[in-house]
Amino acid sequence: KKKKKNNKKKKGGINQFFPDGVFPEGEWQEYTGSEENLKRVTDEEKRYLDRQANNKWNEFRKGAEIHRRVRQTAQKNIKPGMTMTEVAESIENSVRAYSGTDDSLKGGMGFPCGVSLNHCAAHYTPNAGDKVVLQYDDVMKVDFGVHVNGHIIDCAWTQTFNERYDPLLNAVKEATNTGIKTAGIDVRMTDVGEAVEEVMESYEVELDGKVYPVKCIRNLQGHNIKPYQIHGGKSVPIVKNGDTTKMEEGETFAIETFGSTGKGYVVHGGECSHYMKNLDAPPNAPIRLDRAKKLMQTIDKNFGSLPFCRRYLDRIGEEKYLLALNQLCRAGLITEHPPLVDVKGCYTAQYEHTILLHPTRKEVVSRGDDY
Numbered sequence: 206k207k208k209k210k211n212n213k214k215k216k217g218g219i220n221q222f223f224p225d226g227v228f229p230e231g232e233w234q235e236y237t238g239s240e241e242n243l244k245r246v247t248d249e250e251k252r253y254l255d256r257q258a259n260n261k262w263n264e265f266r267k268g269a270e271i272h273r274r275v276r277q278t279a280q281k282n283i284k285p286g287m288t289m290t291e292v293a294e295s296i297e298n299s300v301r302a303y304s305g306t307d308d309s310l311k312g313g314m315g316f317p318c319g320v321s322l323n324h325c326a327a328h329y330t331p332n333a334g335d336k337v338v339l340q341y342d343d344v345m346k347v348d349f350g351v352h353v354n355g356h357i358i359d360c361a362w363t364q365t366f367n368e369r370y371d372p373l374l375n376a377v378k379e380a381t382n383t384g385i386k387t388a389g390i391d392v393r394m395t396d397v398g399e400a401v402e403e404v405m406e407s408y409e410v411e412l413d414g415k416v417y418p419v420k421c422i423r424n425l426q427g428h429n430i431k432p433y434q435i436h437g438g439k440s441v442p443i444v445k446n447g448d449t450t451k452m453e454e455g456e457t458f459a460i461e462t463f464g465s466t467g468k469g470y471v472v473h474g475g476e477c478s479h480y481m482k483n484l485d486a487p488p489n490a491p492i493r494l495d496r497a498k499k500l501m502q503t504i505d506k507n508f509g510s511l512p513f514c515r516r517y518l519d520r521i522g523e524e525k526y527l528l529a530l531n532q533l534c535r536a537g538l539i540t541e542h543p544p545l546v547d548v549k550g551c552y553t554a555q556y557e558h559t560i561l562l563h564p565t566r567k568e569v570v571s572r573g574d575d576y
């Protein structure tokens with residue numbers, strides 16, 4: 206018998222530290238560029254209206270506060286010798302504890318905790334049975350989401366132990382901050398990409414006596430975020446790509462950049478762990494295969510349109526689901542998001558923040574004193 210969802214707020218959540226329910230604002234930045242953008246900050250009427258939308262903003266700020274506390278502990282505790290499963294699950298359990306609810310659709314992981322290593326840039330998290338152990342010379346991209354009622358914080362950093370990678374990390378950190386500074390209302394996507402690329406490619410890194418120019422991974426992008434939708438349909442390039450699509454007032458963006466000592470281009474590589482319901486699939490498409498039908502119901506109930514990974518099915522008690530999962534993917538009802546890899550032997554790094562385009566100012570809501 207399925208245990209009833211307990212809708213009570215759980216103890217130990219982040220709310221205990223903010224009894225008034227008001228969460229800290231992120232880093233404010235003024236809009237730059239056009240004359241029109243410069244005067245947004247003085248528009249009192251827009252400022253007043255923005256405060257009315259505060260509930261939505263406050264839920265992003267709650268997610269960001271959870272993200273900062275979880276990553277601070279992770280940055281201290283993650284060490285070589287831990288398995289990738291221990292790394293990912295320690296972070297995921299911490300997010301769930303702070304979220305203060307057992308209902309994964311009310312709050313918790315916004316998407317799986319990525320722990321992509323070295324030439325793998327994104328979308329790797331261990332599946333059951335993964336024996337990989339974190340090494341001293343690894344370059345690990347820790348990329349996890351926190352959601353509060355579907356308001357998703359998407360924020361990532363690169364964890365290393367060998368300081369020889371610092372120039373690579375600094376290049377990407379500065380490139381991401383440039384992307385954040387350039388982003389704004391009415392800004393064209395291609396202009397963000399161009400600004401990012403210029404900073405990234407001004408760096409080089411020396412490894413094992415060889416000098417590499419830092420390249421942007423040109424087919425990885427930031428993206429807008431919508432309620433319960435990690436990818437809202439707009440992409441933010443990290444190279445100049447001619448896309449004149451503009452950012453708009455009220456939108457939420459994940460600004461992420463990736464630097465690489467390899468080709469600067471990723472392809473699918475390795476076993477898939479990340480999956481997500483296909484929002485373009487016809488709703489209520491008939492699924493004849495009984496096991497697949499049941500699995501789809503479980504996915505709808507626990508994740509909805511949020512990305513999930515195989516370990517999330519394991520932990521809710523699903524067993525022998527792989528065939529049914531593959532059938533749902535082949536039917537186009539679920540999409541696979543396999544690991545994204547540059548060439549073997551190269552090193553890739555990432556930094557990512559979530560920004561809120563308020564009518565009068567830009568808020569880097571996931572900013573911390575770490576990055």
Ligand SMILES: O=S(=O)(c1cccs1)N(Cc1ccc(F)cc1)Cc1ncn[nH]1
Nearest residue numbers: 316348426427428435436440479512542
């Ligand atoms: O690469 S994306 O698919 C994308 C980038 C631009 C347009 S869509 N992706 C969104 C996503 C898709 C599936 C997931 F399971 C988790 C995330 C970016 C991302 N991954 C991690 N953090 N941010």
Ligand SMILES: [Mn+2]
Nearest residue numbers: 348359360361
């Ligand atoms: Mn991310």
Ligand SMILES: [Mn+2]
Nearest residue numbers: 359427459461
């Ligand atoms: Mn992202």
Ligand SMILES: [Mn+2]
Nearest residue numbers: 473541542543
């Ligand atoms: Mn893909």
